[in-house]
Amino acid sequence: MKMRSVLIRLILVMLGTCPASIASAADIDGNAEQINPSTLLNMSLEDLLNLTVTTVSNRPQLLSQVASAVFVITQDDIRRSGVTSIPEALRMAPGVQVARIGTDKWSISVRGFNGRYANKLQILMDGRSVYTPLFSGVVWSEQDTFIEDIERIEVIRGPGATIWGANAMNGVINIITKKAAATQGVLLTAGGGSFERGFVGARYGGELGENTPFRVYAKGFSRDNTTTLAGANANDTWHSARTGFRLDHTRGIDEYTVQGDMFISSTGDMLEQSILSPPFTRLDLIDTKVKGGNIRFRWDRNYSENSSTSLQVYYDRVHDQLMPNTEYAESFDIDFRHRLTILDRHEVIWGANYRLYNNKVLDTETILFIPRQKVNDVSSVFVRDEIVLLQDQLRLTLGIRLGHNDFSGLEVQPDARLTWTPNEESSVWLSASRAVRTPSRGESDATISGRVMPATPDQPLPVMMAVQGSHTFDSEKLNAYELGYRYQFTENASIDVAGFFNDYSELHDFNFGNSESTLGRHAHRAELGVGIHQHLMLPVFFNNQASAHSYGGEVAVNWRPHERWRLQGSYSYLEINVNSNPVFAAESAFIGLDAKTAGAATANPRHQASFRSNYDLSDKVELNLWLRYVSSLPFYNVKEYVTMDAKLAWTPARNVEVFLVGQNLFTKNHRESESDYIPSLPTYIPRGIYAGATWRFGN
Numbered sequence: 001m002k003m004r005s006v007l008i009r010l011i012l013v014m015l016g017t018c019p020a021s022i023a024s025a026a027d028i029d030g031n032a033e034q035i036n037p038s039t040l041l042n043m044s045l046e047d048l049l050n051l052t053v054t055t056v057s058n059r060p061q062l063l064s065q066v067a068s069a070v071f072v073i074t075q076d077d078i079r080r081s082g083v084t085s086i087p088e089a090l091r092m093a094p095g096v097q098v099a100r101i102g103t104d105k106w107s108i109s110v111r112g113f114n115g116r117y118a119n120k121l122q123i124l125m126d127g128r129s130v131y132t133p134l135f136s137g138v139v140w141s142e143q144d145t146f147i148e149d150i151e152r153i154e155v156i157r158g159p160g161a162t163i164w165g166a167n168a169m170n171g172v173i174n175i176i177t178k179k180a181a182a183t184q185g186v187l188l189t190a191g192g193g194s195f196e197r198g199f200v201g202a203r204y205g206g207e208l209g210e211n212t213p214f215r216v217y218a219k220g221f222s223r224d225n226t227t228t229l230a231g232a233n234a235n236d237t238w239h240s241a242r243t244g245f246r247l248d249h250t251r252g253i254d255e256y257t258v259q260g261d262m263f264i265s266s267t268g269d270m271l272e273q274s275i276l277s278p279p280f281t282r283l284d285l286i287d288t289k290v291k292g293g294n295i296r297f298r299w300d301r302n303y304s305e306n307s308s309t310s311l312q313v314y315y316d317r318v319h320d321q322l323m324p325n326t327e328y329a330e331s332f333d334i335d336f337r338h339r340l341t342i343l344d345r346h347e348v349i350w351g352a353n354y355r356l357y358n359n360k361v362l363d364t365e366t367i368l369f370i371p372r373q374k375v376n377d378v379s380s381v382f383v384r385d386e387i388v389l390l391q392d393q394l395r396l397t398l399g400i401r402l403g404h405n406d407f408s409g410l411e412v413q414p415d416a417r418l419t420w421t422p423n424e425e426s427s428v429w430l431s432a433s434r435a436v437r438t439p440s441r442g443e444s445d446a447t448i449s450g451r452v453m454p455a456t457p458d459q460p461l462p463v464m465m466a467v468q469g470s471h472t473f474d475s476e477k478l479n480a481y482e483l484g485y486r487y488q489f490t491e492n493a494s495i496d497v498a499g500f501f502n503d504y505s506e507l508h509d510f511n512f513g514n515s516e517s518t519l520g521r522h523a524h525r526a527e528l529g530v531g532i533h534q535h536l537m538l539p540v541f542f543n544n545q546a547s548a549h550s551y552g553g554e555v556a557v558n559w560r561p562h563e564r565w566r567l568q569g570s571y572s573y574l575e576i577n578v579n580s581n582p583v584f585a586a587e588s589a590f591i592g593l594d595a596k597t598a599g600a601a602t603a604n605p606r607h608q609a610s611f612r613s614n615y616d617l618s619d620k621v622e623l624n625l626w627l628r629y630v631s632s633l634p635f636y637n638v639k640e641y642v643t644m645d646a647k648l649a650w651t652p653a654r655n656v657e658v659f660l661v662g663q664n665l666f667t668k669n670h671r672e673s674e675s676d677y678i679p680s681l682p683t684y685i686p687r688g689i690y691a692g693a694t695w696r697f698g699n
Contacts, residue, residue, distance in 0.1 A: 082661035099673030110171030162399035191692020292318035509546035513539035
């Protein structure tokens with residue numbers, strides 16, 4: 001389907017239905033627990049542009065004055081969309097590539113270089129980094145919470161390295177949950193359907209004292225399997241259970257938070273393993289369990305409006321039976337920050353961070369780590385100064401972070417941003433930044449068995465490719481340049497536009513080594529009970545010889561044509577040009593490992609469009625439609641697709657909502673992406689319909 005037909009569908013939806021809603025600010029009135037659609041729709045777009053965001057500079061700022069490409073997904077956006085996971089919610093943000101690989105697997109990135117372990121995006125849960133040290137990415141099936149407790153998701157497109165450190169290269173996503181005081185009383189939710197087989201959740205909020213609110217929650221779900229391209233069961237049915245708590249305490253100028261979660265999940269996979277005898281591949285059914293938990297402590301002290309400090313400490317631990325088979329992966333992080341105002345014109349934030357990773361990985365048939373157990377640490381200091389050049393009109397922000405890690409040593413990441421606000425209706429901003437993506441254990445210590453090329457008359461032995469880590473692999477570098485514009489046409493219409501040019505250097509690439517005959521090179525395979533045959537091994541080594549530049553832009557539009565109707569649209573354009581090893585690039589599709597570099601130009605959608613229409617049919621009934629277009633991914637032979645989600649909600653009583661949700665309604669199923677590194681079979685993402693209800697009692 002071409003872009004013209006997509007636009008026709010968009011117009012038909014606008015003219016043929018009365019859908020709509022609001023991108024409202026959850027908890028903006030401190031009473032987000034009450035369901036009252038008409039009240040939410042009375043909020044003006046001016047109020048929405050005055051939302052407070054904290055991720056850009058680690059202090060509260062009005063969205064309309066931020067010198068970054070920022071998009072805020074609110075709790076009301078999440079509720080009206082009918083999504084049941086954080087990855088699904090991220091589809092709302094322009095410039096974010098979200099592709100579902102299977103029931104429990106996603107590829108998510110910002111402004112390109114996407115993959116199952118996309119490694120240029122920093123993900124935070126209440127400021128807690130969930131970036132895995134093993135493969136420089138995020139395991140999305142492990143990142144969850146009670147979705148009704150999310151206050152907002154702040155999506156920063158573009159580098160955020162000065163504030164959030166290495167790996168905040170292409171962007172930062174911060175999932176921010178509500179304070180305990182905003183979740184008092186009882187909330188129950190339950191439902192089920194086709195793909196979303198069943199879900200249940202409960203949360204209770206109370207007080208241990210006048211200044212000590214708390215909440216506890218528990219949730220569980222079961223999601224159906226996807227299907228392979230041959231129409232078979234992909235063996236990826238997903239069951240998960242999670243529980244957690246949050247306690248906030250205020251004493252004078254001090255605020256304390258203790259928060260924690262525990263989870264256990266079971267899922268499966270179908271892996272196309274390489275073997276050394278005909279037919280040289282074997283289909284394995286894998287059943288896995290993942291369990292883990294985390295705990296976070298935060299102490300905020302507000303000396304005055306012009307001075308405050310924060311100290312955050314957290315610990316998390318995960319055990320994963322998939323690939324790699326992680327006996328444990330744990331991290332400890334301590335972060336200190338101080339904000340102060342100097343001479344009324346300088347808003348200064350400085351801080352220090354230390355993070356320790358400790359993990360032990362067991363060998364599998366596909367992945368071997370040497371050594372199996374390792375401890376790495378990262379430390380850094382930063383300072384950022386926002387300078388008022390012209391009161392209420394012109395601000396210059398300068399920042400720098402100095403960091404040290406065990407893989408690449410000292411890294412310097414500077415940042416400069418300028419904001420001009422000529423009037424209350426508009427603002428212009430521009431920035432220049434340098435960011436790095438530090439190496440991972442996988443790129444340093446791992447050997448990954450790849451495809452096997454059968455023997456030929458000219459080559460009498462089969463050849464196994466094996467990607468081997470390198471201790472000389474260095475950080476990837478980015479120089480980024482951005483320009484943005486925001487304009488408030490009226491109190492009912494606004495636009496936000498951002499453009500960028502990214503210059504990447506020292507990107508990861510590969511080169512072939514010399515093949516050698518071996519029986520014992522993969523001795524760990526024998527330990528695993530795998531037959532060993534004489535073969536040639538062709539090593540593939542990591543290096544930093546690739547480079548790239550990308551450019552594009554995003555636009556987001558808000559319009560409220562009627563007090564009951566809210567329309568939101570966005571469009572993203574992305575162009576990536578890569579310079580990598582031409583010999584390897586010719587084989588990258590066969591090897592299936594290089595979607596994030598040599599294949600980046602065709603493994604990321606060039607065009608994306610989203611159109612949301614939320615309409616309150618009455619004070620008790622709302623209809624929410626969400627239409628999406630994603631262009632093709634030639635690297636994976638994935639065609640462009642158009643799909644739509646819909647949610648019909650009825651509020652028969654003040655604190656009760658009954659809903660019916662349809663997802664991916666336009667087709668029976670469609671493909672979105674494939675897995676890199678881990679050889680999971682490609683799958684189709686199915687249409688789904690589910691129904692449910694939510695009850696709120698108490699405060």
